Amino acid sequence: xxxxxxxxxxxxxxxxxxxxxxxxxxxxxGGQTFIPVLKQRLNKPSVIVDLNGLGLxxxxxxxxxxxxxxxxxxxxxxxNPDIQKRIxxxxxxASWIGDTQVRHRGTMGGSLANNDPSACYPTAVLAIGATIxxxxxxxxADEYFQGMFTTALAPEEIVTAIEFPIPEKSNYxxxxxxxxxxxxVGVFVAxxxxxxxxxxxxxxxxxxxxxxxxxxxxxxxxxADAIKGIVTPADGLNSDIHASAEYRxxxxxxxxxxxxxxx
Amino acid sequence: MVLQVNGQxxxxxxxxxxxLLDALxxxxxxxxxxxxxxxxxxxxxxxHIDGRRVVSCLTLAARAQGKAVTxxxxxASGDDLHPMQAAFLHHDAYQCGYCTPGQIMSAVxxxxxxxxxxxxEIRENMSGNICRCGAxxxxxxxxxxxxxxx
Numbered sequence: 001x002x003x004x005x006x007x008x009x010x011x012x013x014x015x016x017x018x019x020x021x022x023x024x025x026x027x028x029x030g031g032q033t034f035i036p037v038l039k040q041r042l043n044k045p046s047v048i049v050d051l052n053g054l055g056l057x058x059x060x061x062x063x064x065x066x067x068x069x070x071x072x073x074x075x076x077x078x079x080n081p082d083i084q085k086r087i088x089x090x091x092x093x094a095s096w097i098g099d100t101q102v103r104h105r106g107t108m109g110g111s112l113a114n115n116d117p118s119a120c121y122p123t124a125v126l127a128i129g130a131t132i133x134x135x136x137x138x139x140x141a142d143e144y145f146q147g148m149f150t151t152a153l154a155p156e157e158i159v160t161a162i163e164f165p166i167p168e169k170s171n172y173x174x175x176x177x178x179x180x181x182x183x184x185v186g187v188f189v190a191x192x193x194x195x196x197x198x199x200x201x202x203x204x205x206x207x208x209x210x211x212x213x214x215x216x217x218x219x220x221x222x223x224a225d226a227i228k229g230i231v232t233p234a235d236g237l238n239s240d241i242h243a244s245a246e247y248r249x250x251x252x253x254x255x256x257x258x259x260x261x262x263x
Numbered sequence: 264m265v266l267q268v269n270g271q272x273x274x275x276x277x278x279x280x281x282x283l284l285d286a287l288x289x290x291x292x293x294x295x296x297x298x299x300x301x302x303x304x305x306x307x308x309x310x311h312i313d314g315r316r317v318v319s320c321l322t323l324a325a326r327a328q329g330k331a332v333t334x335x336x337x338x339a340s341g342d343d344l345h346p347m348q349a350a351f352l353h354h355d356a357y358q359c360g361y362c363t364p365g366q367i368m369s370a371v372x373x374x375x376x377x378x379x380x381x382x383x384e385i386r387e388n389m390s391g392n393i394c395r396c397g398a399x400x401x402x403x404x405x406x407x408x409x410x411x412x413x
Contacts, residue, residue, distance in 0.1 A: 006279035099391025
């Protein structure tokens with residue numbers, strides 16, 4: 001790890017100013033991805049701006065939505081009774097991220113800002129039609145994800161919260177890499193204010209995407225049988241030592257059927 | 264910076280990039296916490312921060328300031344082993360012993376979290392701690408025992 005200065009801002013606007021003052025400054029959320037990145041010397045920030053202690057963690061439940069602070073940990077999300085009851089697919093997803101130690105520190109905002117192409121949360125955000133709230137604006141899920149490790153966030157923008165409308169049904173299924181537990185294929189299905197949506201992670205190079213053929217079939221008939229015959233083309237899907245593109249295409253069908261059946 | 268480790272105030276002069284793991288081992292002289300992968304995959308460096316288990320290799324020491332850090336050295340009271348330590352001994356829940364401090368710290372937290380309900384639940388919630396000797400069966404036995412449902 002290269003050396004850096006460590007700053008603890010007193011407020012979100014203070015943190016934004018630290019980013020604006022130094023283009024080499026980087027934000028630290030839970031650090032469960034970023035610290036390994038630093039250790040591999042893949043990034044050389046001059047300053048680390050600590051987002052802890054700015055009041056960005058917490059979960060509030062309103063009649064029409066659940067708001068999750070950007071610094072809320074996976075553990076807090078999986079064990080929140082409102083999320084368990086009203087968006088069960090999201091609670092289940094959080095409980096499958098990494099391991100307990102990682103879930104005690106990793107955050108939703110950090111994961112969404114990073115937008116790893118195998119990350120789980122992007123599927124929930126996209127399928128439920130959540131809104132990313134930053135210090136500057138509100139970004140709809142449809143505009144937020146812009147490819148591998150790329151989002152609509154400006155360099156000095158900070159994710160303060162994520163607002164989830166309440167879906168009528170939601171579920172997540174993930175084929176886990178047995179060692180890392182990252183999604184080889186993860187599928188989130190939701191029937192809610194944003195319509196019927198199927199979002200896939202871990203499969204495509206550009207990260208999360210919507211499976212429109214599955215969505216159309218489910219709109220007519222919400223059942224695992226309705227999507228039985230849908231073949232996902234392997235073009236553009238990831239191929240690595242863990243799974244070929246063809247196998248991932250197959251897994252998308254299996255995982256989507258399981259997710260719908262369990263929703 | 265000042266850390267609270269096992270109830271003691273430890274004053275250290277550290278670079279900002281120092282991980283909590285390195286701070287404990289290299290600067291505070293607490294070598295019970297082990298460095299395995301140093302990238303959050305193996306769990307050998309598991310400690311508690313304010314009662315929650317975390318991997319100290321992915322925690323900057325600077326971020327542990329003002330919080331209560333507990334390491335394997337802080338579990339026993341004098342010569343009296345913590346029940347989880349005693350259970351690991353009784354069940355021979357290790358071979359080489361390198362992962363053991365992390366396993367025990369994780370296991371103590373697991374019981375406090377209420378995740379010792381079944382062997383399957385123990386296994387799932389110990390998934391962040393790898394044992395390359397493969398002592399898993401005895402580790403599960405020790406945790407089951409210490410959780411009081413043997």
